[in-house]
Amino acid sequence: xxxxxxxxxxxxxxxxxxxxxxxxxxxxxxxxxxxxxxxxxxxxxxxxxxxxxxxxxxxxxxxxxxxxxxxxxxxxxxxxxxxxxxxxxxxxxxxxxxxxxxxxxxxxxxxxxxxxxxxxxxxxxxxxxxxxxxxxxxxxxxxx
Numbered sequence: 346x347x348x349x350x351x352x353x354x355x356x357x358x359x360x361x362x363x364x365x366x367x368x369x370x371x372x373x374x375x376x377x378x379x380x381x382x383x384x385x386x387x388x389x390x391x392x393x394x395x396x397x398x399x400x401x402x403x404x405x406x407x408x409x410x411x412x413x414x415x416x417x418x419x420x421x422x423x424x425x426x427x428x429x430x431x432x433x434x435x436x437x438x439x440x441x442x443x444x445x446x447x448x449x450x451x452x453x454x455x456x457x458x459x460x461x462x463x464x465x466x467x468x469x470x471x472x473x474x475x476x477x478x479x480x481x482x483x484x485x486x487x488x489x
Contacts, residue, residue: 400415
């Protein structure tokens with residue numbers, strides 16, 4: 346008995362071609378999941394930055410200890426996310442810019458300390474606003 350080859354067998358590569366096609370499909374699903382998690386992380390970061398902006402505006406009108414505590418917590422969360430993203434990049438052998446990254450993190454933390462000092466003094470609201478803008482700029486350069 347003789348078996349005739351069909352056009353599907355020659356063009357598709359037989360059984361191996363079907364396996365390869367399934368691998369490509371699963372690879373696309375994995376990249377889609379990675380893309381989704383990346384876009385979700387970006388959306389969360391943008392939402393945290395918007396909350397930080399809103400809280401900064403509220404503090405400029407009426408500075409309160411509770412708002413300062415919330416502000417510090419938001420900055421700490423954003424710094425944690427930035428450091429975690431650096432660890433991921435480091436695992437992927439991405440080394441360029443590590444030093445600049447940590448300089449910006451240190452600058453952000455020192456700005457938070459300066460914000461605490463300014464907050465304790467009366468009448469330095471413009472200095473407080475400048476420091477909050479510098480913190481926001483550091484966070485944006487770290488995360489976006």
